[in-house]
Amino acid sequence: MAPNGYRSSGYGDDGVVDGKTEEPKYGSDEKLGEEIEKGPSVGAGSSRKLPFGDNDGMYATMMWWMAGMIMIAETxxxxxxxxxxxxARIGLVPGIILILGLGILATYTGFVIGQFKLAYPHVHNMADAGEILAGPIGREFLGGAQILFLIFVMGSHILTFSIMMNVLTTxxxxxxxxxFVGFIVCLICTLPRTLKNVSYMAIVSFMSIIAAVVVTMAGVGIEKPGAGKIDVTRxxxxxxxxxxxxxxxxxxxxxxxxxxxxxxxKKPEEYPxxxxxxxxxxxxxxxLVAIVTYCYAGIGVSSPALGSTSPLLQKIAYGIAIPTIVIAGVINGHVAxxxxxxxxxxxxxNAPERMGQNNLTxxxxxxxxxxxxxFIAWIIAEAVPVFNDLLSLISALFASWFTxxxxxxxxxxxxxxRYRESxxxxxxxGLNATIFCIGAAICGLGLxxxxxAIHSDASSANGSFSCADNSKSSS
Incomplete structure (x- = not known):
């Protein structure tokens, strides 16, 4: 039976262990262990500290819609x-099935993350969760993986920034x-220390990507560069x-x-x-974007998709997309x-009070x-110059597990x-065991x-740390 706190928060009773019926105290870590009975052990993270200690009131300031906008801008x-x-690689129908199916599955796995967070309010990141699962080893392993993943994603934003600048300037x-300019811009925008400040930028980011993809879809719809040549399956x-x-x-x-x-x-129970x-x-x-763009741009559609239109529309689309190219990277940079x-x-x-101070330290x-x-993200962006290859490497190595x-x-x-109680x-x-196996399979085969792909593209790509045009805008 789930604690009332989970049920009243819309979390149901499918992901929580037996415990007393008191609601979890989100503003305090007092007697957490007595309120919710956990799994086999709590691990080294049993100090029960809230993520920001006494500064929790300074940082826990977002409304649910602010968090939703940040999540949209990040994703x-x-x-x-x-x-x-x-x-274009796998065909229209298989692509639609995968986008829909993996999206529904990602919704469920995101929901489970919320359940885990409510059970352990002190968890701030994957490292904290890893400590609960496997003690100090789990903490360092997942913490290192999280940092690497975020920095690789940041690198993909710097890479896209350089593509965008090549398009705009031919x-x-x-x-x-x-x-390097992208590195400096992203660095400056990441300097605010709270996500509430970043959430307002996230709204601009969302509007930016919406406008950019609308321009792209309109452009390929008018120009029809693919001449209707698509593969239903491939x-x-x-x-x-x-x-x-x-x-x-x-x-x-x-x-x-x-x-x-x-x-x-402010209210973690509103996360759903x-x-x-x-x-x-x-x-x-x-x-919408995948189907419309592919149907008009055809089997030769570019990646990123903004490159599938005429040179003029490419410039317009990339110019509109500047906020999302920067801000979505900034959100990942902030989390890292x-x-x-x-x-x-x-x-x-052991001085969490310093996190909220405005002093030199x-x-x-x-x-x-x-x-x-x-800076590390910039190095990665220069080292892996092919957009699709970088995304595939990131996804296989990290997203397969984190998502x-x-x-x-x-x-x-x-x-x-409690696996067989009902x-x-x-x-x-069975579902969650299968999800684990899916993550492992995607990781292995995706790597x-x-x-x-990286090996086959090595000869045709511009190469690492190259001054050559990675957008092909000048060709």
């Missing part, structure tokens, strides 16, 4: 630009310089098929930051509203930097962290010892696919 960005080319300068090699799957997964790869978003909600807002917009937009920031003050120095530490993570596989583990941990529970046990 609906670069991933949507690769979906039309995904349909390759007016060295691509490395354009990437025979693909193994690596082509799995590269397409990993591109779709990347489009739903916001889960890695969900713990951080929930931690800065933000999740359903995100996924409703996600799935609808992905299907915040993870390190919290670890330093909360765990290493606190602000200086934040600036140094932000600079470091964006799917790990959520199955979270549910199985929360419900340890038919519903047995069904959910093979992305590695093969």
């Amino acid at each position: 609906i960005s670069l991933g949507i630009l690769s979906l039309p080319s995904t349909l 390759h007016g300068a060295c691509t490395i310089l354009f990437g 025979q693909s090699s193994l690596y082509e098929a799995f590269e397409a799957v990993t591109n779709i997964i990347f489009a739903y790869a916001g889960h890695v930051a969900f713990f951080s978003f929930i931690s800065e909600l 509203k933000a999740l359903f807002l995100l996924q409703g917009v996600n799935i609808s937009m992905y299907l 930097a915040k993870y390190i920031y919290v670890r330093i003050f909360r765990d290493y120095f 606190s602000i200086g530490t934040w600036v140094l962290i932000v600079t470091a993570v964006w 799917y596989g790990l959520s199955g583990v979270f549910w199985l941990y929360l419900n340890y010892g 038919k519903k529970k047995m069904f959910l046990t 093979y696919a992305s590695g093969t």
